[in-house]
Amino acid sequence: MEPEIEDSNQNPEFNNIIFMCIEKSQLLYFCDLFPQTAENIKRRSKERRLRFMQQRNTNSHKWKQKLDELKKKQSNIAYSASGKHSATGAD
16 A cells, blocks of 8 residues: 655655755855865755756747747738749649
8 A cells, every 4th residue: 555645736756855045144154164065065956057047948949939820820821812823733
């Protein structure tokens, strides 16, 4: 039997993650005390920003493609409505 998850939005993969809020001065102090941890924080932050930007670019490419298709359809409709093409479709 599997244990039930209380909240359906909760991801079991992140059950062991604890968030801690501290002031910037405290963070800088701890980074001085633990330089390896500071490097890990910087690396993970950079990875997170990169992932965010890749997702944004992926989404914007899809949006641009949809807009291009819409513009193409609109121009085809306008072109056919103007009567500038022959009945066979050849120019």
